[in-house]
Amino acid sequence: MAISKEIKVKMLKEMLKIRLFEEKIQDLYRAGHIPGSMHLSTGQEAVPVGFCAHLKKEDYILSSHRGHGHVLAKGGEYKYMMAELYGRSTGYCKGIGGSMHFANIEIGILGTNGIVGGGIPLAAGVGFASKYLGEDKVTLSFFGDGAANTGAFHEGINFAAVRKSNVVFVIENNQYAISVPRSLSDCVEDLSIRAKSYNIPGVTVDGNDVCAVYDVAAGAIARARKGNGPTLVECKTYRWHGHHAGEPKDGLLYRSQKEMDDWREKDPVRRLKELLIGEKSITDKDFENMQKELEAELVEAIKFAEISPFPPVSALYDNVYVK
Amino acid sequence: MREITYREALNESLRYNLKNDKRVFCWGEDIGILGGAFGVTAGLYNEFGPDRIIDTPISEIAIVGAGVGAALGGLKPVIEIMYIDFTPGCMDMIINQMSKIHYMFGGQCKVPIVLRIVSGASGANAAQHSQSFYSFFVHTPGLIVVAPTTPYDAKGLLNTAIQDDNPIIFVENKRIVNIKGEVPEEYYKIPFGKADVKKEGNDVTIVATQALVYDALKLAAEMEKEGVSIEVVDPRSLKPLDKETIFNSVKKTGKLVVADEGWLYCGMASEIAATVAEEMFDYLDAPIIRIGSPDAPCPFSPPLENAYIPGINQLRDAVKKII
Numbered sequence: 040m041a042i043s044k045e046i047k048v049k050m051l052k053e054m055l056k057i058r059l060f061e062e063k064i065q066d067l068y069r070a071g072h073i074p075g076s077m078h079l080s081t082g083q084e085a086v087p088v089g090f091c092a093h094l095k096k097e098d099y100i101l102s103s104h105r106g107h108g109h110v111l112a113k114g115g116e117y118k119y120m121m122a123e124l125y126g127r128s129t130g131y132c133k134g135i136g137g138s139m140h141f142a143n144i145e146i147g148i149l150g151t152n153g154i155v156g157g158g159i160p161l162a163a164g165v166g167f168a169s170k171y172l173g174e175d176k177v178t179l180s181f182f183g184d185g186a187a188n189t190g191a192f193h194e195g196i197n198f199a200a201v202r203k204s205n206v207v208f209v210i211e212n213n214q215y216a217i218s219v220p221r222s223l224s225d226c227v228e229d230l231s232i233r234a235k236s237y238n239i240p241g242v243t244v245d246g247n248d249v250c251a252v253y254d255v256a257a258g259a260i261a262r263a264r265k266g267n268g269p270t271l272v273e274c275k276t277y278r279w280h281g282h283h284a285g286e287p288k289d290g291l292l293y294r295s296q297k298e299m300d301d302w303r304e305k306d307p308v309r310r311l312k313e314l315l316i317g318e319k320s321i322t323d324k325d326f327e328n329m330q331k332e333l334e335a336e337l338v339e340a341i342k343f344a345e346i347s348p349f350p351p352v353s354a355l356y357d358n359v360y361v362k
Numbered sequence: 363m364r365e366i367t368y369r370e371a372l373n374e375s376l377r378y379n380l381k382n383d384k385r386v387f388c389w390g391e392d393i394g395i396l397g398g399a400f401g402v403t404a405g406l407y408n409e410f411g412p413d414r415i416i417d418t419p420i421s422e423i424a425i426v427g428a429g430v431g432a433a434l435g436g437l438k439p440v441i442e443i444m445y446i447d448f449t450p451g452c453m454d455m456i457i458n459q460m461s462k463i464h465y466m467f468g469g470q471c472k473v474p475i476v477l478r479i480v481s482g483a484s485g486a487n488a489a490q491h492s493q494s495f496y497s498f499f500v501h502t503p504g505l506i507v508v509a510p511t512t513p514y515d516a517k518g519l520l521n522t523a524i525q526d527d528n529p530i531i532f533v534e535n536k537r538i539v540n541i542k543g544e545v546p547e548e549y550y551k552i553p554f555g556k557a558d559v560k561k562e563g564n565d566v567t568i569v570a571t572q573a574l575v576y577d578a579l580k581l582a583a584e585m586e587k588e589g590v591s592i593e594v595v596d597p598r599s600l601k602p603l604d605k606e607t608i609f610n611s612v613k614k615t616g617k618l619v620v621a622d623e624g625w626l627y628c629g630m631a632s633e634i635a636a637t638v639a640e641e642m643f644d645y646l647d648a649p650i651i652r653i654g655s656p657d658a659p660c661p662f663s664p665p666l667e668n669a670y671i672p673g674i675n676q677l678r679d680a681v682k683k684i685i
Contacts, residue, residue, distance in 0.1 A: 099435070133468035142467040149434055150467060154458050160424045161459060164431020164439075171387065171413070171437060178435075191423050191454070198424035202416075358469035359503050361527040 040254045044320045050092055050249050051311045051321075052329055054084040057108040058308055059333050060117060064107075064124060067341070068284045073124045077138035078105040082247075082279035085307035086211045087112035089252025089274075090179055093260045099147040099165050099178040101158035104139050105211075105278075106151030109181050114146045117340035127347035134350045135358070149178075155216075156182060156189030159208065163199035163269075166206030170266055177263045178206040185216030187230050196271065200237040203268035207259045210271070211246065213278040218293040234271035246274025247307040250314075277302035363544040371513035371545045372402045372478075372534070375520040376440065378549055380410050383438060386524060389416035390425060390442030390478075399444045400480060400539045422452035426477065430460045430529075433475045440524055446481040446533070447493050460529045461504030472527040476520075482535040482573060482623055483660045483671045492660035492667075494623040497630045499531040500601045506554055507600040509533040511575040513543040515598055518552030525551065533600075535623070537573040555602035559611065563593035566681050567611040567618050569634055570594060574621040574653070577674040581681065590685060600630055608634065609642055616647035619680045623672060626654035651680040 061079045068077060080087075083105075091100070091112035102109040110120060115131070123130025124138055131143050139153035149165060152158040162180030169176040186192055187210055199206050210230050214221055227233070234241025240262070244255045252274055259270035279299070281290040290299065315321045366374070379386045388403060394417040397404030407415040418425050422443065429439040443449055449456065456477070463473050483492035500507045506528050510516040516534075523530045560575055561582050570578040575596045582592035595611050597603055612618050618638055622631040631652040639650060653676045660670055 101431075131468070132466060132470070135468045136466045140466040142470055144467070144470040149431075149471075150463065152459075154454055157427075157454060157459055160427025160455060161431035161434065163424060164428030164433075165435040166431070167428060168432045168435025168437045171432070172435075178431075190451075191427065194419075194421045194424035195427060197419060198421060198428050201419065202428075204428075358465045360506070361464060361469075361472050 040257060042250055042253055046092060047250070047311065047315055048321060050088050050253065051308070051315060053088040053112055054249065054308045054311065055329060056333055057084045057087070057111050059330070059337060060111060060120070061107055063337050065280070065284050074126055075137050076283045077124065078283050079280045080105045080108040080278070082302065082306070083211055083213055083276045084108055085249035085252050086209065086246050086274045086276060087181065089249045090209060090256040092253055093256055094177065094179070096146055098176050099149050100181065101149050101162045101165065101178065102151040102181045103155065103158060103183055103186065104151065104153055105183060106141060106181070107138070110141045110143070110148055110151065113148050115141070115143060115148060117336050118343040119143070121340040121344040122347050125344040125347070126349060127344055128350040128354070129343070129347040133354065156186035156191035158182060159186065159191045159195035160198065162206050162208070163195045163202070163204050166199060166204030166263065166269070167202050169205040170203065175264050176205060177260050180206055180208045181211060182209070183216070184210060184212040184214065184221060184230060185224065187233070188224055196237050196269065199269045200239050203266065205263045205266060206269045207256070207263050208269055208271045210273040212273050212275050215278060215293070217282040229273060231271055231273040239269050239271060241271045243273040243275065246276030247305045247310065249307055249311050277305070279303065363546065365542040366513055366545050367540050367542050368513045368516050369401050369539045371517040372520055373404060373406070374545070375517045375524070376403065376406060377409070379440070379521070379524045380406065380414060385436065385438045386440060387414040387416065387437060388440045388442065389418050389429070391418060391420055391444050393417060393442050398442055400534070400536070402478070403442065422448050423455055426452045426455040427459065429475050430455060430463070430473055433473045434463070434471060438474050438524060440476045441478065443477055443479045445491050446479045446496065447490050449479065456499070457502055461502050465504055473529045474527045476523045476530045476532050478532045478534060480534045480536060482537055483655070483667060484536040486662055486664050486667055488662040489659035494655065495625065496531060496533050496600065497624050497628065497633070500630060500633070505529055505531055505601065507531045507533065508554060508598060509571050509600055510598055511538065511572050511596050513541070513545045515552060515558065517545055518550050519598065521549060522551040522554060526554070533572070535572040538576065541576070552598070554599045555604050556599065557595055557597045557604035557607035559607065560594040560596050561592070563591035563615070565591045565615055565617065566684055567593045567595060567615045568621060568677065568681070569608055569618065570596060570621040571600070571630065572623065574623060574672065574677070577677055578621065581674050581677045585681065590681065592681065603634070605637060605641070608638065612638055612642050613645050616645055617684045618646065618650045619653065619677065619684060620650065621653040621672060621677060624654055625657060626652055627657055629654050648684050651684055653677060653680055
């Protein structure tokens, strides 16, 4: 599929938006500004961007604990995300959710999720609802290779296949479940082969090539939108950092420097940037400007978070129940 | 007034809500042609068809998880879990997803879902089909738990549950599904958190749930002849709990027996007893007596099962001891 210059430039900016956000929040986390724990997806940006480029505002996504990229790609804004990470009342979830529970219902972000695999059955149900209501909305379910070994994966995808839910299941295969490599987690080469057991299409794609992801996503999303049922897409990629921000040695305890360096060579942001410069679609200067614009936005977001109040202690009981 | 069974009363509520709200649908194991393990959905499949009365795979994670997703997607799922014993397999969906989404997302969205769950020991079903551990759910913030006793309560509370915007655990009990009682033909609701004094009395309060309410009423009639006046209070909602009605009864009688089929240790009876001990100590003339299932799994052999299930004999011993 020929992808227009506009879309490619937009995808570059979206990937850069994720990259800069996550690199910045890692610094802020280390400096003690962000409490709790968070999981960075640096190196994996092509997956959310290649998929979400096809979505409309009213479409849905559900994500995992490693979900900043999905939220940003679906239209999440720096300032409300930053405020949420800072635990402030102006965050998307009023500071109640944090990194693992980002949600913005208005634009179809139905939550990142602190439980590995937890969002998969939920996505099957959201896609069912669209079908039941006769809507052509699509739900994307993002999760990692670790989640592919949970019972929720099997039950959720099987259920969606039986009901022909309007959903696409996206495995962001970054090769490690925390520290445990694929070789100790499953016995298949391509996780997409599991689609066979649900009689749905299964595709494996280079998850560091945003154009390839975009192509595969187009077909899977169109199929779901038409009501023809789910697809399982495996995007092979790599997590640059440790499992969580602040992990000792940042991923090196269980991976070699060489392996990490080799994957950095496949940087999805640089690949698209070089492609676009090679095609003369953008210049180095354009890229710099793009970066400057996003960095300025980040500075504003940090300011917004810093001056925002913490939720009052009385908010502890807010929204336990719908009144 | 006409008398119908508990099962029929539930069926009537489901039929009304399916008829009047297109967003209401039911799914669960064998609820279609078979009408559910206890006949609650009998006839609904023929009336509303396979798109709204949906037989599912044996897949509790998906049944509950996709139900939560369907609720997020704008529907009102009324789900049957064949036995409460099957809920541990989908506890993540109930405890980590269903109960918390409204809270974690800062109140942005609601999860209007009803899980109808059959509990209780009866008919030699042995250790994995006889449990009453709904106190797990009562323990969890974000869930409403109701346990209706009479057909009247069953219909009114199910109507309320289906109209409510919170996630609801609706506990049914094997020993009472075929008991008949007076039920108005018209639509009505019973509010959550409102106990029902099933019989007034002056000497001893028995707070009992579900099948034990019938045992308590039988004992009250029996002991009336001996000059002992028993008040029987049925909480109906376990969460929210109507403390006021219980407290008023204890003020009057000064003596409390609490009976619930769950295991005593950390169970519902213990919670009610602790609440009264903490807040009504000055009104108590004797130590509270709790009745529940023994601290053992439910045995198969009928004489042992009879010894296991708490009932009128335990209640009689307790009342005799407390007066």
